[in-house]
Amino acid sequence: MFADRVLSGMRPTGNLHLGHYHGVLKNWVALQKQYECLFFVADWHALTTHYDTPEAIEQSVWNMVIDWLAAGVDPSQAILFIQSKIPAHAELYTLLSMMTPLGWLERVPTYKDQQEKLTEKDLTTYGFLGYPLLQSADILAYRANRVPVGEDQIPHLEFTRNIARRFNHLYGKKAGFEDKAVLAIKKLGSKKSRLYNELRNRYQEQGDESALAAAKSLLDEQQNLNMGDLERLFGYLEGGGKMILAEPETMLTPASRMPGLDGQKMSKSYDNTISLREDPVSVNKKIRTMPTDPARVRRSDPGDPAKCPVWQFHLIYSDDQVKEWVQQGCKSAGIGCLECKQPVIDAILAEQKPMHERAKMYEEDPTLVRNIIAVGCEKANRLAEETMRDVREAMGLNYS
Incomplete structure (x- = not known):
């Protein structure tokens, strides 16, 4: 309706x-x-x-x-x-x-x-x-x-x-609502009127939800009824009044x-966000200074991506090949944390580039x-x- x-x-x-x-x-x-x-x-x-x-x-x-x-x-x-x-x-x-x-x-x-x-x-x-x-x-x-x-x-x-x-x-339910509903049913034609009444009774007497759905579909198909009649019939169907x-x-x-920079949910209350239109220099700095797996104190220390907030960003922004590279490189200390972060930086900046472009004219002319x-x-x-x-x-x- x-x-x-x-x-x-x-x-x-x-x-x-x-x-x-x-x-x-x-x-x-x-x-x-x-x-x-x-x-x-x-x-x-x-x-x-x-x-x-x-x-x-x-x-x-x-x-x-x-x-x-x-x-x-x-x-x-x-x-x-x-x-x-x-x-x-x-x-x-x-x-x-x-x-x-x-x-x-x-x-x-x-x-x-x-x-x-x-x-x-x-x-x-x-x-x-x-x-x-x-x-x-x-x-x-x-x-x-x-x-x-x-x-x-x-x-x-x-x-x-x-x-x-x-x-x-x-x-x-205005005065005469039911009488008007009965008249509206007759406008459906004899065959559809019988079907409507049968489905209405099945729903109201037995709580048959499939009958209710079928009756609504029947009404949705009607082209010859005005909006007022349709509203009455939808309301009468469920035992109510006009569907206002x-x-x-x-x-x-x-x-x-979307994770925050600290691994928690991204939220202003946690001060761990990257704004939609944040300056690329700021985005670069925020990602590069993100905390990583505490076990990686030195470049040569192996780590576990599951314990690193940066990995949560890879799950969103990186394809399978990059994720495999991160898993292997982190666990073997074959890559450093800054190397691991670079694909995330590149992906976020790529996502934001069209945003900056679309926003430019609105920023210049409010x-x-x-x-x-x-x-x-x-x-x-x-x-x-x-x-x-x-x-x-x-x-x-x-x-x-």
Whole structure:
């Protein structure tokens, strides 16, 4: 019923690094070629934990968008926008909060986890508690039915699905809904009407998920029904009402294997990152001064790549021939640590070269970035307003 639409966002909390590229941006570049994609700067989300240092957000916003463009995100293929520039995010967040049980928010796993990790911050705020609901509003405002997330974000997506389901249940059943659904069924024709009713009964009476899938496929194929009738039939199928908000499906992204310079996960909090657009001289210096296997005190000492942080980079950047050369050379002391590091340096610089080239014109003329975002915000606003018109009508707020 709803178009295949992907939505994803990132918080502007500083320069992006290679961990962001391998964990998120490479996936965005692939998705934009397959789906209608919306990628947004989650500046309000940054305030949920950085509410006391807002001055750093603005510059981070523009730097992050340049990083996206440098990585290959294409504004001709995807809509790029800033969360706070689209009023629908705040409006839908507020309206959804009226029907969201408090216990649902308190049970989101990251709520207590983040409070325990960020002990230096006072996170006993309404904004932090409501973070998952704002995330839901971000998704539901665009009826995005595909959301790429890591495993740690799956509970947030399930929360969003529950919010959409609850909203549709509360506000999708207008007076006469069932009568209109029955009339819509007749428009399918006698044969398809019987099949729809049979599949609906099998799902509702026996919980047959295959019957539900078959019925949805049947409706997806219908060309002669208007959007209103289709929405009613999708809602009637599951025993609910009109499908006003789309339930998003999880697109699980592979966990990023990008290590930091010290062998831990690459993270700004560990001060072990290489930025997407880092100067080549700096990249060279950082890799050359990386720690290696402690057993290799002298050039003639054999080592074990498994105990060396540099090996983690070879797993990402080197082919089988180079990896074999590293294994043999390290264990036999046939190569030194600086020799071992050079292929990694070369590979990272090669990866970053097109990023520097793509970023150059945006760095020289920041108005280009602002224009891209302005166009993206206009497109995003139109899509969100389509949803909000239906939401306001469903909640009885379209009076004048």
